[in-house]
Amino acid sequence: METTFIPRSLGQPGFLSEVRAFLAVSRREWIIFTRYPSWIIALFIWPLIFPMMYILTARALSGPDGSGLAVFIATTGATDYIGYIIVGTTVWMWQNIVLWDVGFALRNEQMRGTLESNWLTPTWRFSYLLGQTGPQIISMAMFVGITALEFGLLFGVRLNGSPWMIGLMMLAAIPAIYGLGFAFASLVITVKEANAFVFLIRGMVMIFCGITFPVAILPGWMQSFAKWLPQTYLIHGMRAAAFTNAGIKELLPDLLPLLSFGAFWLAVGYFTFLWLERRARKTGAIGQY
Amino acid sequence: MSQFAVEACQLVKKFPARPGTGDKPLEGEPASSQKKKRWLFGKKEPKAMFTAVNGVDLQIQYGEIFGLLGPNGAGKSTTIRMLCTLLEPTSGTAHINGYDIVKQANDVRRSLGTVLAGERSIYWKLTGRENLEYFAALYHIPPAIAKKRVDELIERMELKDRANELVEKYSTGMRQRVAIAKALLARPPILLLDEPTLGLDPQAARNLRELIAQLKQEGHTILLTTHYMEEADQLSDRIGIIDAGKIIALDTPEALKRRIDRKEIIRLEVSGWQDYIGEKLRAMREVESLVARRQGETDLWEVNLQATDSRVVLPKLMESISQNGTQLVNMNIVKPSLEDVFIHLTGKALRD
Numbered sequence: 001m002e003t004t005f006i007p008r009s010l011g012q013p014g015f016l017s018e019v020r021a022f023l024a025v026s027r028r029e030w031i032i033f034t035r036y037p038s039w040i041i042a043l044f045i046w047p048l049i050f051p052m053m054y055i056l057t058a059r060a061l062s063g064p065d066g067s068g069l070a071v072f073i074a075t076t077g078a079t080d081y082i083g084y085i086i087v088g089t090t091v092w093m094w095q096n097i098v099l100w101d102v103g104f105a106l107r108n109e110q111m112r113g114t115l116e117s118n119w120l121t122p123t124w125r126f127s128y129l130l131g132q133t134g135p136q137i138i139s140m141a142m143f144v145g146i147t148a149l150e151f152g153l154l155f156g157v158r159l160n161g162s163p164w165m166i167g168l169m170m171l172a173a174i175p176a177i178y179g180l181g182f183a184f185a186s187l188v189i190t191v192k193e194a195n196a197f198v199f200l201i202r203g204m205v206m207i208f209c210g211i212t213f214p215v216a217i218l219p220g221w222m223q224s225f226a227k228w229l230p231q232t233y234l235i236h237g238m239r240a241a242a243f244t245n246a247g248i249k250e251l252l253p254d255l256l257p258l259l260s261f262g263a264f265w266l267a268v269g270y271f272t273f274l275w276l277e278r279r280a281r282k283t284g285a286i287g288q289y
Numbered sequence: 290m291s292q293f294a295v296e297a298c299q300l301v302k303k304f305p306a307r308p309g310t311g312d313k314p315l316e317g318e319p320a321s322s323q324k325k326k327r328w329l330f331g332k333k334e335p336k337a338m339f340t341a342v343n344g345v346d347l348q349i350q351y352g353e354i355f356g357l358l359g360p361n362g363a364g365k366s367t368t369i370r371m372l373c374t375l376l377e378p379t380s381g382t383a384h385i386n387g388y389d390i391v392k393q394a395n396d397v398r399r400s401l402g403t404v405l406a407g408e409r410s411i412y413w414k415l416t417g418r419e420n421l422e423y424f425a426a427l428y429h430i431p432p433a434i435a436k437k438r439v440d441e442l443i444e445r446m447e448l449k450d451r452a453n454e455l456v457e458k459y460s461t462g463m464r465q466r467v468a469i470a471k472a473l474l475a476r477p478p479i480l481l482l483d484e485p486t487l488g489l490d491p492q493a494a495r496n497l498r499e500l501i502a503q504l505k506q507e508g509h510t511i512l513l514t515t516h517y518m519e520e521a522d523q524l525s526d527r528i529g530i531i532d533a534g535k536i537i538a539l540d541t542p543e544a545l546k547r548r549i550d551r552k553e554i555i556r557l558e559v560s561g562w563q564d565y566i567g568e569k570l571r572a573m574r575e576v577e578s579l580v581a582r583r584q585g586e587t588d589l590w591e592v593n594l595q596a597t598d599s600r601v602v603l604p605k606l607m608e609s610i611s612q613n614g615t616q617l618v619n620m621n622i623v624k625p626s627l628e629d630v631f632i633h634l635t636g637k638a639l640r641d
Contacts (some may be wrong), residue, residue, distance in 0.1 A: 005508040006351055010430045010438060011399050011475045017429035024426035032414045035455075113409030117471070120373055120405070121427035122398040281377045284304055284370070 013122060021123040025131025033135055043139065047147035048154075051089040054212045055082055055155075076214045078243060083157045087238045088211030090147055091231055094140055095177055095205050099198045102181035105132045107188040110286070115189075119286060126273055129185055133178050144170070165241035165251060169234060172255050175262025176230035182269025186276040190285050205231045230261035291387030294479050294510035295349040295372065300381035302367050302534075306339035341367040343534035344381070349512060349527075351478070354505050356525030357514040358627065360637070364534040365514035366405075369483045372512070373403045386478055399429075402472030403481040407488065408464035410471070413457040417448050417467045420456060421474060428475040435474075442470040462493035469500070479510045486520060498524060518627040528627065532635050542627060549625045549633045552577060553599040558619035559610060562590035569609050570594065575602045580638040589618065595633055 011017075033039060058081055062068035069081060078084040106129065109115035118128055151157040159166070180201070188194045205211065208222060209231040215223055226232045237254030240246035248255075280286045342364040349355045357365050370376040372383055374394040383390045386400035404410070411420045418439060425435035443452045446466040456464055465485070472480060482501070486494040501524055505511060515521050521528050522542045530538040530545070538545060562581055571579050577595040584591055596602040599622055610617050632638060 006478045006510075007476045007508050009399055009475050009477055010434055011428045012431055013395075013399065013429050017426075017431075020426045020432070021429065024423050028412065028415065028419075028423050031419065032412065035414050112412075113406045114412055116375055116405055117410040117424070118427065119375060120398060120401070120403050121424065122395045122429060123427045278377075281375065284367075284376055286375055 011122065018124055018127065021121075022127045022131050023134075025128055026134035029132055030135040030138070033139065039139075043143060044146060044150075046093065047090070047143060048150055050093060051082075051086045051147075051151075054085045054089060058082075058085065058212070075217065078239065080157060080243060082151060082155050083159075083243055084239060085212050086147060086151055086157065087242060088209075088235050090144060091173075091209070091235045091238065092202065092205050092211045093143070095180075095231060096198075096202045097140065097143075098136065098177050098181040099184055099201060101136050102129065102132050102178060103184035103194070103198065104188060105129065106185050107192070107194075110189055115286060125277060126270065129182050129269075129273065133174075133181075136178075137174065141170075159242050161241045161243060161245045162247075165246065165248070166238060168248070169237040169241050169251065169254070169258075172237075172258045172262065173230065173234040175266045176234075176258060176264075179262060179265025179267070179269040183265070183272040186269070186273040190276050190280055190283075205229065208232065209235055211235065227257075230258055230265070233258045233261075291384060293348050293384070294351045294353070295347055295355070295383070295385055295512055297345055297347040297368075297372070297383040298381055300342055300345040300347075300368065300371060300383055301340065301379045302342040302364075302371055302376060303338040303340050303379045306337040340534055342371070342378075345531070345534070345536055347383075347529065347536070349510060351510050352505065352508055353526045354501065354511045354513060354524050356521035356528040357512065357531055358516065358518065358521045358528050358631070359514075359531035360516055363531045365516075365531055366483055367534075368531070369403075369405070369481050369512070369514055372397075373401055373405070373481050374398055375405075399475070400477055401479050401481060402475065402477040403483070404468050404472045404485050405481075405483045407468050407485070408461055410468050411456055411464060413464075414455060416453050416455055417459070417463075417470075418443065418452040420467055421470055424471045425474050430475055438474060438476075442473060446470045462489050462496075465489060465493070465497070469497070473504075478508070479512070480504065482511060482513045484514055484516070486515070486517065494520075518631070522627050530627075530631055530634060532631075537634050538630065545627060545630045546625050549595065549630055552595045552597065552625065552629075552633070554623045554625050554629050555594040555596060555599055555602065555606070556621045556623050557592040557594065557606075557610075557617060558584075559590045559592055559615060560588050560618055561613075561615040562592065563613065563615060566609055566615060567592075570606065573602065573605060578632050578636050580632050580636075582638055593629070593632060593638065595629060 058072070062072070072081055073079055076084060106115060109118065119125065148157075148159065184194065184197065187197070208218070208226040209215070209229050210218070210226070215226045215232060215236075218226065233254040237251050237258070240250060240254070345364070345368055347355075357368065359365050367376065371378050372385060372390060374390055374397050377391060385397045388396040388400060390397050412423070415423065421439040421442060422435065425439060430438060443449055446469065448463065448466060448470075451459065451463070456467060459467070469485065485501070486497050489497065498520060501511060501513065513521070513524060525542060527539065527541055528545060529536045567579055567581050570576050575596050575598050577597065580593045582591050582593070583589075594602070607617065628638065
């Protein structure tokens with residue numbers, strides 16, 4: 001009887017292999033990110049352009065002598081209106097960028113034709129999404145740093161609080177912000193087009209979370225709704241950490257809801273991914289572009 | 290270990306149909322019944338379904354090259370996508386290297402190297418080497434082994450000089466070689482190659498066919514889908530001919546061709562072909578099948594005719610063709626090819 005030599009696979013499954021796969025996804029994303037120089041330019045220009053729209057509006061509304069600012073200070077308790085605005089707009093930009101980058105990560109792979117190649121490997125499929133977050137968080141940290149630098153140099157904005165507390169607030173917001181991004185990414189591979197959802201979510205953050213105004217000025221029902229959005233707590237906490245020298249104790253009322261929302265949105269993101277990935281396998285949506 | 294590298298039993302895949310493309314209703318069932326049927330309490334009416342794969346049975350031995358041959362839309366790619374776990378079958382079972390494609394999907398992926406979508410399956414913004422290093426990590430190859438394996442494959446695929454250039458600067462053939470190297474990274478026992486030579490120039494296609502033959506020598510089992518009959522004929526130990534989601538014939542290329550050995554294959558080149566001539570010829574008792582295909586944008590047609598007795602057919606053929614401006618340009622009586630087998634079985638050409 002003829003014997004056939006059967007090659008033995010070189011793959012060695014295990015926890016370490018999964019970690020290496022996750023790091024490989026992050027590394028790939030970072031390399032591709034740096035090969036589009038336009039993104040690096042956007043990193044320097046966007047932090048200035050978007051908040052400028054609100055800063056100039058605020059300057060116009062405060063009157064030629066800036067007397068209107070007294071009303072703003074009385075309402076918000078913040079003396080630096082530019083700093084107040086850039087915290088809100090930065091959080092909005094963060095959520096916006098996560099929705100476009102992480103939210104469309106799988107869809108972009110699907111359109112490039114590489115999603116199937118990734119799906120054909122034995123790596124845990126959620127790693128492809130998780131792996132996207134590493135470079136995204138690094139680029140967002142750069143974005144925040146560049147924002148602080150540019151507004152410090154050009155407008156004299158100074159942080160009175162601890163950068164560690166600002167970092168802590170941002171860290172606590174990661175599960176909620178990215179969990180929403182994961183749920184979104186899973187949805188997009190099935191429905192293919194989701195620009196309208198991005199506009200809806202970022203519009204909600206813009207209106208309800210008080211990116212340039214205190215939530216307290218909203219009508220009662222809008223304030224109630226704002227409590228269900230994690231970005232509300234992030235913006236409030238970051239302003240406290242950046243400009244009022246708040247410590248952990250003062251930040252807890254924002255940190256705890258943020259972490260709870262984080263657990264919720266991560267779970268939603270993960271289970272939505274599992275459900276829609278299975279559905280896509282049944283309908284053949286993974287290979288369709 | 291399983292006796293077969295690939296084993297599929299009554300594999301079926303149905304998709305929700307686009308308007309006007311659903312399965313035909315069953316005999317006796319009115320055409321509109323699917324639409325009119327409603328569940329109680331206003332629930333959604335059942336969706337019309339399109340059956341892409343309809344009860345495929347396959348048994349592929351270890352070390353074998355198995356060619357799945359069929360026209361576009363026959364169900365080749367859907368079958369491959371189910372076997373490599375990208376699609377879940379609607380019904381039926383399949384095992385790869387002894388692992389169930391639904392219940393043990395990760396073990397299946399570990400046993401497989403798959404080439405789908407060719408050049409689009411790799412990252413154009415990464416270099417050839419970066420692509421292979423990335424996928425090596427995804428296939429869980431330890432870094433030290435991965436490095437050696439990537440070097441080895443770069444050498445083998447003759448990419449050494451350009452391995453550190455971005456894939457976007459490669460030719461189609463080079464990208465296809467990277468895609469194949471990617472499939473070989475983990476040295477999987479089974480390879481699924483979906484139209485691997487599609488879009489390649491003749492030289493690159495020839496090189497790839499040589500590589501596939503070498504991979505068989507190294508012990509890999511290969512399931513190859515193609516609509517190039519010469520490729521299937523040249524490479525495959527056995528061939529399954531698939532049409533409308535069903536395997537309609539399965540045997541060695543020689544045995545398949547022997548099925549129509551007694552038939553005579555007449556190949557004509559005709560200018561100014563008219564459909565009515567085809568109808569006239571098809572009506573002849575001695576003509577078993579006839580397929581006419583236009584050659585590009587020219588006025589020349591290739592007419593493929595299977596007959597029981599060419600001596601009876603030829604005079605009538607000449608008479609029918611040489612009228613109303615239609616001219617016979619060339620004529621051959623040839624040995625049956627796999628395409629003739631396909632025409633014999635389905636009444637249509639492979640590339641229709």
